[in-house]
Amino acid sequence: MADQTLAKFVNQRRILTLLRTRGALSRAELSRSLGLTQATISRLTSQMIKRGHLREVKAAMPGKEREPGRPGIALEVDPVGAYFVGVEIGVSTLRIVLLDLSANVAEAVETKLASKPTPQLAADAIATTIKRFAEKASYRGRVVGVGVTVPGLVTSEGFIVNLPILGWKNTDFRSYLMSATDLPVTIENNANAAAFGAVYTQPGLVAPYTVFLKLGTGCGGAAIVNGRLLRGVDGTGLELGHIHVGEMGAVCSCGQRGCLETWVNLAALSRAWTGEEPGPVDLNLLPDEVASACDRGDARAIGATSSIAQHLATGLVSLINVFNPAQVVLGGAMIPVLRRALAEVKASVATRIIPGTRMPDILISPLGAYECAIGAACISHHVSFDISNVEIGGVFEETYRVSPGTSLTSKADMPAREAASNPSSLSS
Incomplete structure (x- = not known):
């Protein structure tokens, strides 16, 4: 009985995950995709509909996809479940x-x-x-x-x-x-x-290996492998903002100098644009202000954005050489500046990673x-x-x-x- 319950538990999660990532599917499509009999699919999905996790929807299907008594009916995740x-x-x-x-x-x-x-x-x-x-x-x-x-x-x-x-x-x-x-x-x-x-x-962007950097007051990082976070032995690994980029610079929050974080965070943006350390209030408005100044052709803002781009590219080159990700996603409070720096980052990374290494997609978090x-x-x-x-x-x-x-x-x-x-x- 325990084995049967375990199979049911796993298969219902398989159904939910498939429908969440691929959208509405017929019972016949679920059967083929998951390698389960149509009788099993019907039994499992009926229970899931009763619980409110799935719902039936009308769908245009070829005749061979239609099931007896259920013409043009597909299943999808019920968002309110x-x-x-x-x-x-x-x-x-x-x-x-x-x-x-x-x-x-x-x-x-x-x-x-x-x-x-x-x-x-x-x-x-x-x-x-x-x-x-x-x-x-x-x-x-x-x-x-x-x-x-x-x-x-x-x-x-x-x-x-x-x-x-x-x-x-x-x-x-x-x-x-x-x-x-x-x-x-x-x-x-x-x-x-x-x-x-x-x-x-x-789910349309899911890749087997993703590296993420969150740029704001600091610079945090993460990697996702086959849908799971890569953590290290205690779960505190992948402090990617603390890789060394070869320039000493400001003192980092970790007490060291030369960390990627000190060259690509909000304080670094302020120093590159105004030559001064920012106050706490300034940090909240800074990325939008610099981005707007770039749009006006402000030379110092453009230079500050380029400084962020080049130091970020230096860090990404190391991360790409180590992790060989399919995609790199950039997020955090620096997004207004990152959007304007993205083309320069991509161009710099492409010329500096190890020859023959796959160039990952570099994206802005949505x-x-x-x-x-x-x-x-x-x-x-x-x-x-x-x-x-x-x-x-x-x-x-x-x-x-x-x-x-x-x-x-x-x-x-x-x-x-x-x-x-x-x-x-x-x-x-």
Whole structure:
């Protein structure tokens, strides 16, 4: 019985993942794509329709695709079948999104937060917004998970090792939030979350290997391999902003000199444009101001943009030579400047990577200001419903809270909101 329940669990996730990434398909197409009998597909999808995870839609199909009694009917993910909250904890700000089952944003809000809240105060503020979502008739009973992202060092288990902007160290914030919301919670570094969201929400762009850089106050990095974040032994690896680019420059946040971060962040943009260090308020407006000045033909702004482009290209050359990614995605507050620097970055990288190395696509993240919150919600979605999260004997047993070897038949229809999150399953 346990084997049958496991097969059902895995196959329903396979169906959801296929429909989310490819769009509406007939039962016959699902059968062929997944190697399952049409009877099995019909049984599994009927259960998923009852749960509200799938819905039937009319579709134009050739006669041979039509099933008896179901002319021109396809299946697709029902967006309103479940919702996931994504939260970015920033400096005095919470950005919060509600993601539907199709991984599209249903709502997005920004709220103020005390400049240095305690973990309990932050958890309570997040729980208040979640409660407002959950009390709306359209979402009631369907908010099933929460993802939180922070600009700090986070382990694979979601333990915050160091969060300098809030003064948190060795903090089990996941426990605070689970107590405040009674929902499964994942905690992730902001660059990891933004990277994951950029890939997860754009299935047409998914590549086997993606490198992501988030450029803003700092420079965070991440890599995604076959749908999973590459982490390192403790989950704190891939601090790509701290690779050495050969010029000493300003002192980095890590205490060293010569890090990529110090040459491509907002402070570096200010120094290149004005010759001065920026104030805290200036940082928020700087990228748009420099981009607008470039449009007016301002020589110093154009020079500052070129400086960012060349130093970024230097960092990317090293990363491409090491990782050989299919695509590089750039995000963060620097996007207005990055859009204008992109052509120069591509040209410089193409001439400097090891001859014979594949030139990756270099793209701007499509997610905008809420990219970290969206990514955090995507990780929660992934934990609850995506097939690439399944690890036999790991996620399945943890999700259903049973011991190895226990009969799982009675757990088969446990709703998604009862699934315990398992961030470590995202590790490679």
